[in-house]
Structure formats: structure tokens, C-alpha cells
Amino acid sequence: MNRAPLFCDVALAQRIERVEAHLMAAAADAARLRRGxxxxxxxxxxxxxxxxxxxxxxxxxIAGLGFAGVPDAAALDKIERAFAARGAPVQAEVSALADPAVGALLTARGYRLESFENVLGLALDGAYERASAPGIEVRAARDDEFDAWLDVVADGFAHPDGQGVPSHEDFPREVLVNAERDFATAGVVPYIALYDGTVAGGGSLRVADGVAQLTGAATAPAHRRRGVQTALLSARLADAAAHCDIAVVTTQPGSRSQQNVQRRGFDLLYTRAVLVRRIPPL
Structure with a gap:
């Protein structure tokens, strides 16, 4: 029987965006703890x-904007001053299902559209069996495997697949490594993929409010086209199905990552507009 595409209404988008906002807050808190x-x-x-x-x-x-009212000018002034004091632009990621007044407000304040990202989802309405190609093992990484997991994820992200719309962001390896450490502190679980016993790839998973966030996956260039990504996705979905009713992943539009998860049954739920205001440092 054909499966009906997953429909995303405003309520579901709000839940996904709330979970995303909570993760960003937890990760930023973890970074502050790490830095001291x-x-x-x-x-x-x-x-x-x-x-x-x-x-x-x-x-x-800024994450999760547009589902609980429109921010007032004073609140945005305070946020923009905080970013400017750190010499950073303000980036707002706004769902297509958010209040349209938010986009109008931000563009009136000088924010410019720089990119898009897609949010895809899969209803977890049953048990999911782990599936992988011969020779591939995927499991949650042990503490003593975390550095090896970090290395393969950083290497994989440093060599994107090149399909689809390029990302407007490019993060140095040190920044990526720090971000992954902060994710782990924030409750994101690392998954390691082994090919014939060799570390071949890594992914991660966070569970919150019934949402399984697939927070990234990467395969070492030497192990691509062997089914590592499929195995990483399958293992995380199997583990998440017992706790969540939906799995979500964020991808670049038209990317191989999007293609891979759509082959697994994910549907495009909505797009986020990435709006950026560049402010001269104070």
C-alpha cells in the first residue's frame, strides 16, 4: 500500500522549531561552559x-522565530547590539510556516535573504529494523571512541558531496570540532559507523518532545558509496522509534543528503529562509 506523504501543519512546524531552538540554547550554554x-x-x-x-x-x-508573536523593536535592538558587540552578523532562520509578519519586520530592519535550508520529516509510526550492507556496523559511540568519531565527522564535513545548492556557510575544522563537542554536552548522542572494523562515518541523534533530530551525518571520502549513510540513518531511526513520533533532518536544498533521506521515505515539510543582517562592530 502506498504511504501518504507526511503533512506539516503550523502546529507541527512550531513543535519542530521549538525543539530546534531548545537545542541551540543548550549548545550555546555548553560552549560557555567549555570556554569558561x-x-x-x-x-x-x-x-x-x-x-x-x-x-x-x-x-x-536566531532560531524558532514566528510562532509565538512578533518580537518588538526593543527586543531586536538588544539582540542586534549583543551580536554587534561580538563583531558578528545576526542570522535569523525563519520557517515558511512562521507568521509572515516576521519576514516583513526583519527585511524592514535591513536583513537580507542569503540562503534556504529544507526540513524533512518521517512519521515514526512503527518499529524500524536496523539495515546495513555487509561489513558495516553502526552503534552509539563509546566514550573512548569519541575522538575517532570527531575526526571522521570533521573529515566528512570538510569534503561535501557537491550536489545541490552550496551552503552559504563554511566552518573551519576547529569550529566544527568545538560544535560537535558542545552538541554532545547538550545531549546529542554520537553514532559511529565501522566498515570492516575501520571507522568510516559518524552521525548523531537527539530526542526531545517526541521529535528525533538527526543532527548531522558524514562519511569519510574513502568509504563513500558503500551504504554507510544508509546504515547510519537506519540505526538512528530504529533507536528513535521507541521514543518519538517523528524524525526530522535539515539539509541543503537539492543535496545528496536530501536525496538520501527522501529515498528512505522522508517528506519535505517546509523550508527555512536564512535572513542575515550585517552590523558594523561597536
Missing amino acids: DDVGFVMRVAGSVATFAEDGSPFNK
């Missing part, structure tokens, strides 16, 4: 969060 200083911040605004972790971090953004 007051460089980072978490600021609440109209049901969303504005977060800064450190220079160049993927956690420097």
Missing part, C-alpha cells in the same frame, strides 16, 4: 532564542 567565559549568550525573544557560542560557530543565530 562570558563570550556566549542565550536570549529569549517571542518564543524563540538568539544564541551566540563563539566566533564563527553554527550556533550563532
Whole structure:
């Protein structure tokens, strides 16, 4: 029987965006703990969060905006001053299902559209069996495997597949490694993939509010086209199915990552517009 595509209404989008905002806040808090200083911040605004972790971090953004009212000018002024004081632009990631007034407000304040990202979802309405090609083993990484997991994930992200719309962001290896450490502190579980006993790839999973967030996966260039990504996805879905009713993943539009998860049954739920305001440092 054909499966009906998963439909995303405003309520579901709000839940996904709330979970994403909570993760950004937890990751920024983890970065502040790791650094032991007051460089980072978490600021609440109209049901969303504005977060800064450190220079160049993927956690420097406003997430979850547009589902609990429109922020007032004073709140945005405060956030913009905080980013400017750190010499950083303000990046707001706004769902297509958010209140349209948010986009109008941000563009009126000088934010410009720089990119898009897609949010895809899969209903977890039953048990999922782990499936992998011969020779591939996927499991949650042990503590003594974390550094090896970090290495393969960083190497994989440093060599993107090149399909689809290029990302508007490019993170140095040190920044990526720090971000993955902060994710782990924030409750994201690393998964390691072995090919004939050799570390071949890694992924991660966070479970919150019935949502399984697939927070990235990468395969070492030497092990690509062997089914590593499929095995990483299968293992995480199998583990998440007992706790969640939906799995979500964020991809670049038209990327191989999007193609891979759609082959697994994920549907495109909505797109986020990435709006950026570049402010001269104070």
C-alpha cells in the first residue's frame, strides 16, 4: 500500500522549531561552559532564542522565530547590539510556516535573504529494523571512541558531496570540532559507523518532545558509496522509534543528503529562509 506523504501543519512546524531552538540554547550554554567565559549568550525573544557560542560557530543565530508573536523593536535592538558587540552578523532562520509578519519586520530592519535550508520529516509510526550492507556496523559511540568519531565527522564535513545548492556557510575544522563537542554536552548522542572494523562515518541523534533530530551525518571520502549513510540513518531511526513520533533532518536544498533521506521515505515539510543582517562592530 502506498504511504501518504507526511503533512506539516503550523502546529507541527512550531513543535519542530521549538525543539530546534531548545537545542541551540543548550549548545550555546555548553560552549560557555567549555570556554569558561562570558563570550556566549542565550536570549529569549517571542518564543524563540538568539544564541551566540563563539566566533564563527553554527550556533550563532536566531532560531524558532514566528510562532509565538512578533518580537518588538526593543527586543531586536538588544539582540542586534549583543551580536554587534561580538563583531558578528545576526542570522535569523525563519520557517515558511512562521507568521509572515516576521519576514516583513526583519527585511524592514535591513536583513537580507542569503540562503534556504529544507526540513524533512518521517512519521515514526512503527518499529524500524536496523539495515546495513555487509561489513558495516553502526552503534552509539563509546566514550573512548569519541575522538575517532570527531575526526571522521570533521573529515566528512570538510569534503561535501557537491550536489545541490552550496551552503552559504563554511566552518573551519576547529569550529566544527568545538560544535560537535558542545552538541554532545547538550545531549546529542554520537553514532559511529565501522566498515570492516575501520571507522568510516559518524552521525548523531537527539530526542526531545517526541521529535528525533538527526543532527548531522558524514562519511569519510574513502568509504563513500558503500551504504554507510544508509546504515547510519537506519540505526538512528530504529533507536528513535521507541521514543518519538517523528524524525526530522535539515539539509541543503537539492543535496545528496536530501536525496538520501527522501529515498528512505522522508517528506519535505517546509523550508527555512536564512535572513542575515550585517552590523558594523561597536
